[in-house]
Amino acid sequence: MKKNRFFLAMLALGVFMGGLVLAAQEDAVTILRRVEEKQATETSVSQMGMFIYPDAGADDYRSFEVVGYAKGDEDEYISFIEPRSIKGLTILSKGDDQWIYFPSTGRVRKIASKSKDQSIQGVGGDFSYEDLSAGKWEEKYDFIIVNTTEQQWVLAGTPKKESSYSKVNLVIDQEKLMISKVEYYKEEEGHFKDLIMEEIKVLDGRETATRMTMINYTKNSKTVIVINNAKYDIEIDDKYFNPTRFYR
Numbered sequence: 001m002k003k004n005r006f007f008l009a010m011l012a013l014g015v016f017m018g019g020l021v022l023a024a025q026e027d028a029v030t031i032l033r034r035v036e037e038k039q040a041t042e043t044s045v046s047q048m049g050m051f052i053y054p055d056a057g058a059d060d061y062r063s064f065e066v067v068g069y070a071k072g073d074e075d076e077y078i079s080f081i082e083p084r085s086i087k088g089l090t091i092l093s094k095g096d097d098q099w100i101y102f103p104s105t106g107r108v109r110k111i112a113s114k115s116k117d118q119s120i121q122g123v124g125g126d127f128s129y130e131d132l133s134a135g136k137w138e139e140k141y142d143f144i145i146v147n148t149t150e151q152q153w154v155l156a157g158t159p160k161k162e163s164s165y166s167k168v169n170l171v172i173d174q175e176k177l178m179i180s181k182v183e184y185y186k187e188e189e190g191h192f193k194d195l196i197m198e199e200i201k202v203l204d205g206r207e208t209a210t211r212m213t214m215i216n217y218t219k220n221s222k223t224v225i226v227i228n229n230a231k232y233d234i235e236i237d238d239k240y241f242n243p244t245r246f247y248r
Contacts, residue, residue, distance in 0.1 A: 028143035046230045052125040056222040075241040093134040108246040117164030125223040126214040203230040
């Protein structure tokens with residue numbers, strides 16, 4: 001009889017704890033959806049500067065000018081316009097699929113899953129193909145709330161599908177409903193990278209983090225992206241998001 005009571009008590013505890021985990025997951029998803037709804041746009045066009053610092057503590061860097069087009073959550077097109085040596089180098093993301101186009105050779109390469117943890121070929125830096133891929137956080141990770149303060153939430157995410165990261169933490173500003181920091185973890189390296197989003201400005205009527213700094217703790221390097229200008233909800237030709245355009 002005692003054994004049965006103990007079994008029933010443990011079963012009830014398991015159901016209760018499972019319910020708490022499910023509730024925490026639902027709360028995390030609700031927060032993410034609120035953030036993404038606030039930031040959602042039909043389309044966007046951005047002009048950006050990219051600055052790669054091989055030594056995060058030094059002043060030496062390589063600079064690039066980039067233009068980006070996005071449509072919804074699934075389609076992103078990023079093209080380098082300076083320096084002249086790589087002008088036209090382009091990355092197209094459609095959901096989980098990515099292609100890179102090399103104008104110097106006219107070659108197109110589809111990025112394999114095993115290569116998505118690599119930096120941009122011909123450019124380098126601390127943003128990997130996976131970091132630049134399209135799609136919502138909710139589609140890529142299962143999240144729970146791990147910390148809450150008066151100013152922010154911290155959500156921990158584990159991959160739903162193949163990823164080069166074992167975990168990510170999202171730090172969310174409660175007042176602005178914006179992600180202010182992403183922490184990336186790897187199985188062997190531990191805390192691998194941080195993406196810090198700051199210098200919030202109003203561009204085309206929307207609050208936008210105009211400075212994004214990716215810090216790589218393994219290489220002691222960093223890459224900074226500065227958004228100089230952005231337009232939202234404007235008409236964009238579908239040709240930018242068609243991968244067959246590279247083969248013409």
